[in-house]
Amino acid sequence: MKHITDFTIVCREQLGKHYFALTLRHPDLLPPIAAGQFVEVEVRNCREVMLRRPISIHDVDSSANTLTLLVQIVGNGTRQLATLNEGDTLNLIYPLGHGFSLLGNNPLLVGGGAGIAPLLYLAKCYNDRGVRPTILLGGRTKELIPVREAFEPYGKVLYSTEDGSLGEKGLVTQHSLFFAPYDHICTCGPTPMMKAVGRYAVEKGIPCEVSLENMMACGIGACLCCVTDTVDGHKCVCKEGPVFDVTKLADFLENK
Amino acid sequence: MNRAHTKKVTLLVLIFNLTVVNLSTKIHNITLKNPVMTASGTFGYGEEFADFIDLSRLGGIIVKGTTGERRQGNPYPRMAETPSGMLNAVGLQNVGVETFCREVYPRIKDIDTKIFVNVSGSSIEEYCHVAEMIDELDNIPGIELNISCPNVKKGGMGFGTNPDMAAQVVRAVRQVYHKTLIVKLTPNVTSVVDIAKAVEQAGADSVSLINTLLGMAIDVERQRPYLSTITGGLSGPCVKPVAVRMVWQVAHAVQIPVVGLGGISTAADALEFLMAGAKAIEVGTANFLDPTVTVKIVEGLEDYCQRHHIDDINDIIGII
Incomplete structure (x- = not known):
């Protein structure tokens, strides 16, 4: 309710x-x-x-x-x-909205910028199920990954920064441990990042959930402003999302 | 009014010697328990708000614009925030009249309020087809004919900006629809009075106004419009004075009841429309900011009448 x-x-x-x-x-x-x-x-x-x-x-x-x-x-x-x-x-x-499914026994959580926000509570919920996720956080610089230590009790935390100021230098999708054999991927962050993560997951057949952040008015599915295109037509990100199975999103993985 | 509420009111009346206020008003032959309704496209099918309010407190619910076929609406982005308002270009996304009748209607038909369906289309045939199907639904006492949507390429506002076209579509729907026919007018015209008179002549039982004002906003950083459709419909508190003015003009020009809407967020806003001549009002964009706002407006109207020793809300309708 x-x-x-x-x-x-x-x-x-x-x-x-x-x-x-x-x-x-x-x-x-x-x-x-x-x-x-x-x-x-x-x-x-x-x-x-x-x-x-x-x-x-x-x-x-x-x-x-x-x-x-x-x-x-x-x-x-x-x-x-x-x-x-x-x-x-x-x-x-x-x-x-509709949250993450908490599926998988070896999940990878990938966050970039403000997109790391939902991943802390997500990591905790996985822990409550007895699952310790791998958490990969990315940003242009160390300062743009605003929360770090809070994640550490809840999984293996990895970092990618474009300037190399924390963790491996480069994008999250270039991190050496991004390619480990995870059985589920959850991602939230800038759209190009989520698309790159989603494309990799689909290619490897790994179930992948992405959290979208379209502009909204009501937040409860009444105004129909925040829609995203899915295989079943327009769906409200606020109500049917913000978390979607990446394979249900139409055109999301195309490079545009 | 539910039982608990009636009890509470009776108790208050006894303790404080308050006036019993009649908030009930009439639109054509439909009695609303109070003048507060919800505007189409801002309240879903009502269900979205059931967590927040007791829907039976409302005078009426006007559900999402419904067309002959299911519609996807316009591409994202279709909303932009503007000072004291917002632009939308949803473009009548809806499940279509058949799915509405089969799946939505059974879910909402027993809500203890008056439920109206906003009927839209791209052609006179489509308007008639939708109206005919809604005519069959026992618990829908009326429709709001939307000849004023600014966000569709064909039909919509095209019908509502010309008195002859408006009259033509109303006449056609009047032939096939036998219950209360409210016609929703667009403000994007030179003379809203001319359109209102034309639809009254053509058989409308009531008019509601205003639909959104055609507007546009540009993202100067990206150097492109905010909306995928470039232009969209402006709503929210910023449009209220325009709406009050038009309601006042129309209420003085037609005999049929006027339903007022446009930027209503408080009981005082609602009272402006009632005093300008509206028999009922619709709350739109304000539902997005506070999903309980409609009930607050009902309570505010009751409080206003108490303070001013008015025992019937109809006594202030059209006093300006």
Whole structure:
């Protein structure tokens, strides 16, 4: 069941210049949340912003009734959210969308930039199933991989940076351990990265789930603005996604 | 009104000696429990909002624009945020009338509110075909004929911008559709009054206005339009003054009831339309920002009437 409710910000952490994390607490127990689901955040006091902003759920602590959002500052909405402080309230519609399947016994999670956000909670959910994933995080530079240590208890963490400032130099799809025999791949990040990961997975016959981030208005499948083309026609990324089996997406793997 | 709510109201009336407010209004021969309805294309089939509100609190639900065949709509991107508003170019993506009747209708027919179907098409034949099929559905007391969608290449707004064309499609649908016929008008015309009069003459039981305003936005960094279709329909608080003005003009020019919409997000917004002459209102884009907004508007109307000692909402309709 989806909810609309106020949370209180209990922790705000700046992560380099471009990212920050907000940990939000609710007085009541949180509903079940699947890895890969997201929230629609209300942006107050910003003339340019009317619509809510969809933000993926980075972490959940059910025992503390908290969830954490990892936010990249990209425009007016996220810039306004960056001004919030501990003690402020934030109105959320959540949990939204369709998450990852948690299939596979030797999964690879590939994240780039802000796309690493859902992978922390995803890694934790795999651990709850007794599966330790391999987590490959990429960015142009070390600073653009905003969360690193938090992943380490939950799997084998690998890094790729284009400037070589952390881990192997190059793209995630050039990492030496990208080619290990995984039985499932989950990816979230820039579209060209997800396409490259998806193409490799399809070529090797490895099931692959990608998390899309189309522009949204409602977040609940009412406005039909955020559609992506699938083998079954247009589907709402907010409702039928954001996580899709890559083979169900039409034209996604084509190089364009 | 559900039982718990009725009980609560009775209790409040007893304790605070409040006026019992009548919020019920009539559109043609349909009695709405209150004037608050939802605008087509912003509320799905209602089901999407059932987690957030009790749908039986609403005066009516106008479900997604429905065409003769299933439609994919326009390619992504089909939405752009603009100051106090948004542009959309969804382009009537819908399951088609047959699937609607077979699969959707059974799921929603027992929601305790008035459900209208927004009927769209590319030709007079298509409008008639859809209207005829909806006519068969017992729990759908009316349709909203959409001759004003700006986002389809054929039909849609093409019918709604010319009084003769508008009258022609309404006359044809009137022949095959026997229940309440609301005609949704576009603001993208020189004189909305002329169109409203033409459809009234042709047999419409009511008019609703305004559909979205044709607009455009350009991403200057990428040097291209935000929408795949270049132009789209503008909605949200930014269009409200235009909508209030048009509702006021039309309400003074026709005898049939007017349904007002365009940028309504609060009870005060709704009251502007009612005072301008609308017998009912539709909430659209605001549903995207707050899925509970419709119920807040119903409660706000009740509160307003209490504060102003108005015991019947109809007393303020058309006072301007």
